[in-house]
């Protein structure tokens with residue numbers, strides 16, 4: 001699997017993928033990351049990537065031409081002809097004019113009369129922006145099944161919307177706050193998706209992937225069979241963890257974790273998951289797959305709260 005990141009700050013990514021699991025996955029060739037400097041796709045002396053917004057207002061907008069050139073250089077064609085009626089320039093991927101190829105292959109016209117998509121379905125183009133759909137664990141799982149993910153880092157006030165219209169499959173936000181650009185968000189997406197690629201985390205991750213498509217709460221369990229965190233994907237938050245020493249800062253690790261009774265540990269962890277989710281992310285409870293026992297416990301916890 002390969003990630004392509006288009007950015008005006010290529011040095012931002014120096015070092016960011018050189019630690020832990022990500023570094024190992026790159027070193028072992030399980031994943032590749034390409035960093036592409038947007039300014040390399042400009043043609044003026046000042047290497048201009050932005051301009052003032054039409055209609056006035058604060059800030060600058062990333063111009064469409066360098067972004068389109070960067071995408072086309074990666075073999076990314078426009079999605080379909082909906083936005084390009086009359087603009088039938090060749091789209092060259094790996095030396096082949098794929099638009100001409102699609103015509104000769106008699107690709108079925110879409111409902112709007114345009115050409116059907118001629119893009120590789122295993123490649124997704126994503127625009128990082130605060131206006132995007134919220135990024136979730138379920139999305140990370142989907143991205144991990146693709147061959148290639150192209151991430152466009154927005155900057156300034158935004159990106160000319162025609163880039164979104166023409167090239168992007170998804171506009172993605174990593175949270176309800178405004179970053180100064182999409183670079184941090186791109187790094188987050190790469191990290192979250194990469195660790196779900198089979199082999200990256202070692203053997204413990206592989207069984208998770210066999211269960212792909214199964215209700216999220218049924219997968220990703222720990223050794224005691226307790227479902228782990230599935231944030232935003234129909235599951236609960238993770239339970240709290242403890243390690244040695246058994247006493248620290250005047251606090252003891254929960255005795256139940258030290259007694260070796262796996263049934264008790266399983267029940268305790270599940271209750272802790274419910275407690276934490278109720279306290280920190282009650283919205284997740286609406287979609288979580290809960291057993292009868294879970295519901296009873298949750299009722300009791302809610303009564304405790306009142």
Ligand code: ADE
Pocket residue numbers: 128129130154172173174175176177178179180181182185
């Ligand atoms: N760019 C600015 N804010 C962002 C956010 N919250 N997520 C993704 N990209 C962004």
